[in-house]
Amino acid sequence: MLKKFILTVLIIIYTFSIFSQDTWSLERCINYALENNIQIKQQELNTKYHSNNYNQSKTGVLPNLNFTASRTYSYGKALDYLDYNYKDKTQRNDFRLSSSVTLFQGLQNYNTISKNNYDMQASLQDLQQIKNNVSLTIASAFLNILFNEELVTVSQEQLEITKQQVERAEKLLEAGSIAKGRLLEIQAQAASEELRLINAQNQLDISYLTIVQLLELDSISNFKINIPENIEVSFRNIDILSIGSIYTEAESSLPQIKGAELRLKGSEKQLLIAKGGVSPSLSITASYGSMYSIPAERIVYGDDGYPLVDANGDVLKENYLKNDQFNDFLSTSLSFNLRVPIFNGLMVKNNVDNAKIGILNSRLDLENQKNILLKDIQQAYADAIAAYKKYLASDKALVAMEESFRYTQEKYEVGLVNTVDYNAAKNQLAQTKSDLLQAKYEYIFKTKILDFYRGIPIKI
Numbered sequence: 266m267l268k269k270f271i272l273t274v275l276i277i278i279y280t281f282s283i284f285s286q287d288t289w290s291l292e293r294c295i296n297y298a299l300e301n302n303i304q305i306k307q308q309e310l311n312t313k314y315h316s317n318n319y320n321q322s323k324t325g326v327l328p329n330l331n332f333t334a335s336r337t338y339s340y341g342k343a344l345d346y347l348d349y350n351y352k353d354k355t356q357r358n359d360f361r362l363s364s365s366v367t368l369f370q371g372l373q374n375y376n377t378i379s380k381n382n383y384d385m386q387a388s389l390q391d392l393q394q395i396k397n398n399v400s401l402t403i404a405s406a407f408l409n410i411l412f413n414e415e416l417v418t419v420s421q422e423q424l425e426i427t428k429q430q431v432e433r434a435e436k437l438l439e440a441g442s443i444a445k446g447r448l449l450e451i452q453a454q455a456a457s458e459e460l461r462l463i464n465a466q467n468q469l470d471i472s473y474l475t476i477v478q479l480l481e482l483d484s485i486s487n488f489k490i491n492i493p494e495n496i497e498v499s500f501r502n503i504d505i506l507s508i509g510s511i512y513t514e515a516e517s518s519l520p521q522i523k524g525a526e527l528r529l530k531g532s533e534k535q536l537l538i539a540k541g542g543v544s545p546s547l548s549i550t551a552s553y554g555s556m557y558s559i560p561a562e563r564i565v566y567g568d569d570g571y572p573l574v575d576a577n578g579d580v581l582k583e584n585y586l587k588n589d590q591f592n593d594f595l596s597t598s599l600s601f602n603l604r605v606p607i608f609n610g611l612m613v614k615n616n617v618d619n620a621k622i623g624i625l626n627s628r629l630d631l632e633n634q635k636n637i638l639l640k641d642i643q644q645a646y647a648d649a650i651a652a653y654k655k656y657l658a659s660d661k662a663l664v665a666m667e668e669s670f671r672y673t674q675e676k677y678e679v680g681l682v683n684t685v686d687y688n689a690a691k692n693q694l695a696q697t698k699s700d701l702l703q704a705k706y707e708y709i710f711k712t713k714i715l716d717f718y719r720g721i722p723i724k725i
Contacts, residue, residue, distance in 0.1 A: 287488075287489070288490060290490070291403070291404060291723070291724065293491075294403050294476065294480060295399075295400050298400070298479060298481075301481050304395055304399070305392065305395055305396060305399065308392045309392060311388055311391075311392075312391075315381070315384045318381045319382050319384070319385045321381075322377045325374055325377070327366070328365065328366035330363075331363050331364070332360075333359075333554075334358070334359065337357045338356055339357070355560070356558065357556060358556060358557055359554065359556040361553070361554030362552065362553045363550065363551065363553075364550070365548055365549060366549055369547045370541060370544065370548075371540070372537070372541055373541035373542070373544075377538055379531075383530045390523045390527065394520040394524065397519075400717075401717060402479060403480075404710070404713060407490060408709060409472045409706070410476060410490055411492065411493075411725075412703065412705075413472050414492060416469075416699060416702055417465045417466055419699065420458065420461050420462040424461075424462050427451065427458050430451050430454075431451050431452055434447060434448040450684035454684075457692075458695075473488065473490075476490075493725055506646075506715070508642055508646050511646065511715065511718050511719060512639055512642050514719045515638055515719070515720075516638065518720045521637075522631075522635060524634075525627070525634045525635075529627040529631055532620070532623040532626070536617065536623075539619070539620040542613035543613050544606075545604060548602045548604075550598075550599075551597075552597070552598045555591045556591070557587045557590035558585075558590065560584075561584070561585035563585040564581070565580075565582060645711065646715065649715055652707045652712075655708070656701070656704040659700045659704040659705075662697050663697050663698060666694050670691065670694045673686070673687060674690075709725075
């Protein structure tokens with residue numbers, strides 16, 4: 266009774282674990298990778314950095330506004346600026362609000378805004394390129410799992426057939442219809458196919474581990490992909506697509522080309538910034554402030570405007586209050602500043618030369634990106650054609666091999682073919698099925714790459 270109860274509990278737990286597994290579709294895998302990939306997160310931070318630079322350059326053309334306050338202590342016969350008498354100790358407090366704005370600086374500020382905008386847009390293209398690479402990598406890993414899943418299924422079917430032959434041979438041996446050597450040959454074939462199944466399962470486990478690592482998941486235990494039903498090859502006449510047409514579509518849409526073009530524009534703006542260094546600059550500065558000193562005295566004047574004196578003939582003085590000082594010393598200033606560069610150690614010339622070099626380098630980078638793209642498309646196109654031909658050949662080979670095996674099996678059942686030849690034919694059939702599966706998924710992936718270059722989303 267206890268054993269029955271334990272067995273029931275184990276069955277319930279196993280069933281629950283099977284149904285509780287969360288399956289992942291290709292779209293979900295790609296979306297999860299795009300949200301959690303570390304390289305993508307790093308590039309997003311880099312894009313934010315360029316965005317901050319762009320925003321800063323836009324606000325840099327606005328007037329600044331600053332408040333300054335200072336307190337100065339003087340000891341030992343310090344001159345009081347109010348009555349021009351020397352005092353042992355004074356304390357002076359200054360307060361000032363100032364603002365300045367550059368009116369003209371060879372358009373450097375506005376060219377800097379444009380350059381930073383191009384840098385930000387190029388960074389966004391870099392982000393999209395990383396996302397595209399991640400999507401292709403995930404799609405390849407996903408298709409590899411589908412291939413290994415089907416390969417395991419084929420190996421299981423082959424092993425099940427051989428096990429049935431082993432059971433039949435055992436019964437024939439008991440009846441004395443066959444020799445023991447024939448049974449041993451079939452058992453050896455079963456052992457070989459069991460090893461093939463184990464290898465296929467190992468490859469499947471490795472392919473699952475690969476995609477889990479790409480997704481940055483913590484565990485592989487509950488990860489299972491959603492296997493689409495009836496994955497068939499959708500044959501398309503690839504010959505109607507030309508490399509030139511694919512390249513034209515890719516050149517206008519892929520981020521690596523757009524990014525290189527934006528960097529070229531940014532380097533051209535950098536040249537204008539450098540040339541702006543030879544231009545005079547004009548700015549305006551305005552300030553408003555006041556001050557007071559402690560201690561402070563001031564001369565007392567009479568109604569006639571002359572200083573009052575005491576009985577000893579000394580000029581009368583009174584404490585100079587802080588508020589009175591602050592109001593009396595309020596001042597406003599406005600200045601126009603012109604700066605004309607004459608000689609700066611050839612710094613401007615070197616900056617211009619370096620900017621020209623930057624333009625040449627950006628042009629070469631754009632040309633290199635276009636060359637790489639063209640070569641990649643040429644290779645992808647050739648791979649797709651080759652995969653298509655390989656699939657057709659493998660499909661024909663499988664049809665012929667199945668017919669040949671059926672004929673060999675019929676002769677084997679009536680004793681006209683020995684076990685060695687029968688097993689060889691069976692192994693050859695299994696290998697042909699494996700070749701067809703490999704050609705099938707290779708063709709699917711190669712066509713997906715061509716679709717990617719044409720701007721078509723990756724789906725299965």
